Amino acid sequence: MKITDVRTMALVGPDAHGIGGKGRDWRVLIVRIDTDAGLYGLGEAAHFQRQELGVRQLIEGLMKRYLIGKSPFNIRPFVTDMIFGGLPPHEPSMSASATSFGSVVWAASGVEMALCDLVGKALQTPVYTLFGGKYRDRLLVYLDRSAPADLDDLNAWRSLALEAQERGFTDIKFDLDFTAPDYTVDPWNRSIPLPQLGKIVERLSAVRDAVGWDMEISVDGHMHYDVNSAIRLAHELAPLKLKWFEDPTPIVNPDACAEVRQGSPIPICVGEMFTAEQFRLFIDRGATDIIHPDILFAGGLHETRKIADYADLHYIPMAMHNNSCALGVIACAHVAAASPNFTGLEYHFHDAPWIGQVVDRGGRPLFEDGHIVLSDQPGLGIVLNEDVCANHLAPGEALF
Numbered sequence: 001m002k003i004t005d006v007r008t009m010a011l012v013g014p015d016a017h018g019i020g021g022k023g024r025d026w027r028v029l030i031v032r033i034d035t036d037a038g039l040y041g042l043g044e045a046a047h048f049q050r051q052e053l054g055v056r057q058l059i060e061g062l063m064k065r066y067l068i069g070k071s072p073f074n075i076r077p078f079v080t081d082m083i084f085g086g087l088p089p090h091e092p093s094m095s096a097s098a099t100s101f102g103s104v105v106w107a108a109s110g111v112e113m114a115l116c117d118l119v120g121k122a123l124q125t126p127v128y129t130l131f132g133g134k135y136r137d138r139l140l141v142y143l144d145r146s147a148p149a150d151l152d153d154l155n156a157w158r159s160l161a162l163e164a165q166e167r168g169f170t171d172i173k174f175d176l177d178f179t180a181p182d183y184t185v186d187p188w189n190r191s192i193p194l195p196q197l198g199k200i201v202e203r204l205s206a207v208r209d210a211v212g213w214d215m216e217i218s219v220d221g222h223m224h225y226d227v228n229s230a231i232r233l234a235h236e237l238a239p240l241k242l243k244w245f246e247d248p249t250p251i252v253n254p255d256a257c258a259e260v261r262q263g264s265p266i267p268i269c270v271g272e273m274f275t276a277e278q279f280r281l282f283i284d285r286g287a288t289d290i291i292h293p294d295i296l297f298a299g300g301l302h303e304t305r306k307i308a309d310y311a312d313l314h315y316i317p318m319a320m321h322n323n324s325c326a327l328g329v330i331a332c333a334h335v336a337a338a339s340p341n342f343t344g345l346e347y348h349f350h351d352a353p354w355i356g357q358v359v360d361r362g363g364r365p366l367f368e369d370g371h372i373v374l375s376d377q378p379g380l381g382i383v384l385n386e387d388v389c390a391n392h393l394a395p396g397e398a399l400f
Contacts, residue, residue, distance in 0.1 A: 001035050001036065001037040001039070001071065001072065001073075001122060002035060002036050002069050002070065002071065003033055003034070003035055003067045003068055003069065003070055003071075003072055004034050004035055004036050004068065005032075005033070005034040005064075005068070006031070006032070006033050006034075006059065006060065006063060006064035006067055006068070006111065007031070007032045007033075007034070007060075007400060008029055008030065008031055008032075008045070008056055008059055008060055009029070009030045009032070009389070009393070009397055009398075009399065009400055010027060010028070010029050010030075010047065010056070010393075010394040010397050011027065011028040011029075011030065011325075011358065011389060011392040011393060011394060011397070012025055012026070012027045012028070012392060012393075012394040013025065013026060013352065013354050013355070013391075013392040014026075014352060015348075015349060015351065015352040015355065016351040016352060017145075017146070017350065017351035017352075018146070019146050019175065019178060020146055020147050020149070020175070020178040020181070021146060021147050021148045021149035021150075021178075022149055026349070026352060026355060027047045027394065028044065028047055028325045028355070028358060028392075029044065029045045029046070029047030029055065029056060029110065030042060030043070030044060030327065030358075030384070030389075030400075031043040031044065031045055031059060031110045031111055031113070031114045032114065032400050033067070033072065033111070033114045033115060033118055035072060035118065037122070039118060039121050039122055040118060041072070041113075041114040041115055041116070041117035041118025041119070041121065041379065042113075042114055042117050042327060042359075042380065042382065042384065043110045043111060043112070043113030043114030043115075043116075043117065043327070043331070044110055044113060044296065044324050044325060044327045044328040044331070045059060045106060045107060045109065045110025045111070045113075045296065046106040046109070046110070046296045046297065046323070054103050054107075055103050055106050055107045055110070056107075058096060058103060058104060058107035058108075059107045059110060059111055062082075062096050063082065063107060063108065063111050066078070066081065066082075066092075067111070072115050072118045072119055072122070073119055073122075075112060075115045075116065075119065075300075075302060076302055078108070078111070078112065078115065079108055079112050079299055079300055079302065079303060082095060082096070082104060082105075082107075082108040082111075083095055083100045083104065083105055083108060083275070083299055084100055100275060100277065101275050101278070105275055105297065105298070105299050106296060106297055108299055108300060109295060109296050109297065109298065109299055109300040109303075110296065110300075111300075112299065112300030112301060112302065112303075113295065113300055113301060113327075113328070113331050113380075116130065116300070116301050116302075116331070116334075116379070116380070117331075117379040117380045117382075118379065119379075120378050120379035120380065121378045121379040123378070124378045125378055126334065126374065126375070126376055126377065126378065126379070126380075126381060127301065127331070127334040127379060127380055128334040128335075128337045128338045128374065131301075131302075131305050131334075131335070131338035131339075132338060133338065134337035134338055134374070135337060135338065135339070135340050135342075136336075136337055136342075137337075137373060137374065138368075138371040138372070138373055139333045139336045139337060139342070139345055139371055139372040139373075139374070140170075140171060140343070140344045140345065140370065140371055141169065141171070141344065141345050141346075141347050141367055141370055141371060141372060142169070142171035142172060142173060142216070142218070142319070142344045142345070142346055142347070143164050143169050143171070143172045143173070143346075143347055143348075143350055144172075144173045144175075144220075144346055144347065144348045145160040145161070145164065145172050145173065145174055145350070146174065146175045146178055147174060147175055147178040147179055148160055151179075151180065151181075151182055151203070152182075154202075154203065154206040157203050157204075157206045157207050157210075158206055158207060158209075158210035160172075160207070161207045161210055161211045161215065161217075162210055162211065164215075164350070165211055165214075165215055167370075168367070168368075168369040168370040169215075169370040170214065170215050170216065170370055171215065171216040171218075171243070171344055171370070172207075172215065172216070172217055172218070173217070173218040173219065173220060173246075173346070174204060174207070174217070174218075174219055174220070175219075175220050175222060176200060176219045176220060176221050176222070176224075176233070177220075177221065177222045177224050179199070179200045179203055179204065179219075180196045180199035180200045180203065182199075183195050183196035183199050184196065189226075190224060190225050190226040190229060191225075191226055191228075191229045192225065192229045192232070192233055197232070197233060197236055200233065200236075200237070201236050201237060204217070204219070204237065204240060205240060208240045208241075213241070216243040217240065217242055217243060218242060218243040218244045218245075218246060218269070219237065219242055219244075219245055219246065220246040220247060221245065221246060221247050221248040221249070222247060223247045223248075223249065223250045223251050224250075225248055225249055226249065227249060227256050227259050227260055227263075230245070230248035230249055230260045230264070231259075231260055231263040231264055233245075233248075234248070234260070234263070234264035234265055234266045235264075235265060237266060238265040238266060242266050243267070244266065244267045244268065244269035244289070244290050244319075245264060245266040245267070245268055245269065246268075246269040246270070246272075246292065247269070247270055247272070248260045248264070248268060251270060251271075251273065251274070251278075254281050254282045254285040254287040255285060255287070257270060257282065257285075257287040257288065258285050258286050258287040261286065261287055261288065261289065262286075267289035267290055268287070268288050268289050268290070269288065269289065269290040269291070269292050269319060270282055270287065270288045270290075270291065270292060271288070271291050271292040271293050271307075271321070272292050272293070272294050272297065272321035273294070273297050274293060274297070274298065274307075275297075275298055275299055275303065276298065276299070276303055276306055276307050276310070279291055279293065279307050279310065279311070280310060283310065283311060283314055283316060288316065289316065289317075290316065290317050290318070290319055290343070291307065291308075291311045291316055291317075291318050291319070292318075292319050292320065292321045293307050293308070293318070293320060293321065294320065294321040294322060294323065295320075295322075295324075295328065295331060295332055295335060296323065296324060296328060297321075301331060301334065301335050304320075304335050305335055305338060305339065308335070308339040308341060308342070309339075311341060312339070312340060312341040316341065317341045317342075317343045318339055318341045318342050318343065319342075319343050319344045319345070319346070320332050320335070320336060320342070320344070320345045320346060321346050322345055322346040322347060322348070323348060325349070325355045325356070325358040325359075326355065326356045326357060326358045326359045326366050326382075327358055327359045327380070327382060329345070329347065329356075329366065329372065330359065330361070330366075330372070330374075330380050330381065330382055331380055332345050333345065333372045333374055334374065334380065337374055345372065347367075354388055354391070354392055357385055357388045358384065358385060358388055358389060358392075359382040359383060359384055359385055360382065360383050360384070360385045361375060361377075361381055361382055362375070362377075384400070386399060
């Protein structure tokens with residue numbers, strides 16, 4: 001079996017509750033790989049930055065040229081060639097960007113997902129069996145609620161959490177940088193003034209009071225704060241018994257994050273934009289309690305499984321960052337099922353039903369009582385929902 005084509009399709013549609021509780025348009029990029037055997041695989045690539053970082057161009061250019069005529073079974077060699085290259089005379093001798101992170105990795109991630117789906121279909125087995133089988137049938141989902149649009153309305157904060165709880169979710173997250181942006185004084189110095197600190201605590205305390213102690217709450221710093229501010233904030237939030245404090249400082253310095261971890265009473269979680277090498281640095285420096293890879297940014301499913309196993313050797317749990325539509329969500333779930341240290345999978349698009357309906361699983365809902373339940377269908381176990389895709393095609397796009 002040989003690859004005959006690599007194609008992409010862009011979707012766009014509304015998300016009523018984006019970051020900071022504001023409405024936005026969300027973009028999805030689907031990858032399809034065809035073969036001479038009539039089988040095809042589907043993947044999803046990061047596309048929230050539209051065309052500005054070249055992900056789609058890499059897939060339809062360099063990666064398509066590389067794959068045409070090759071076997072779809074050589075998944076890891078493809079990823080290695082795209083991220084690192086090999087010693088001359090092997091081609092490529094390095095990645096397209098001469099680096100092992102950024103757009104080239106994001107593009108390879110979407111293609112690798114489609115290859116996994118294709119190989120699973122060819123072997124008539126679910127993707128999780130390509131990683132040695134599954135540890136669990138139900139995968140916990142946590143909802144990212146960011147913040148309400150009306151920051152001063154404490155009932156709006158309570159409602160975000162209570163609605164999630166009523167729909168069967170037991171785990172939610174809020175964005176610290178959007179919890180009290182109305183109290184930001186200086187956007188450049190990474191500090192948190194005392195009035196802002198007080199408002200962050202007040203608003204998140206309203207959430208805890210509303211849901212009680214049966215719901216996990218996490219917070220995301222989005223890589224914004226200095227070391228002292230992050231530690232101070234962690235101590236102020238400690239009575240809320242938070243599950244984790246995510247990306248408290250810029251992610252280029254594991255020593256700074258390690259210092260925060262040493263001083264924080266809340267577990268530290270990092271890694272949504274990391275590749276395996278970056279995870280190795282942060283784990284080896286004692287800079288994290290929980291890892292948080294994203295299959296769209298880490299290099300795909302195999303690379304994320306490698307990351308999970310390295311963390312597991314250090315008895316570090318893995319949550320999974322996720323900015324994907326239903327296609328990427330299911331791919332994440334296959335990795336989660338095959339990883340013993342998995343603790344939860346993120347989902348953002350609670351208020352954008354179409355994003356959760358891009359693919360169909362035989363009529364099964366995406367979530368069941370706050371969990372994903374995987375089927376035993378071959379590959380990722382999905383097909384495109386053509387009606388949803390047709391209704392959300394970006395301008396100039398056509399269905400596969």
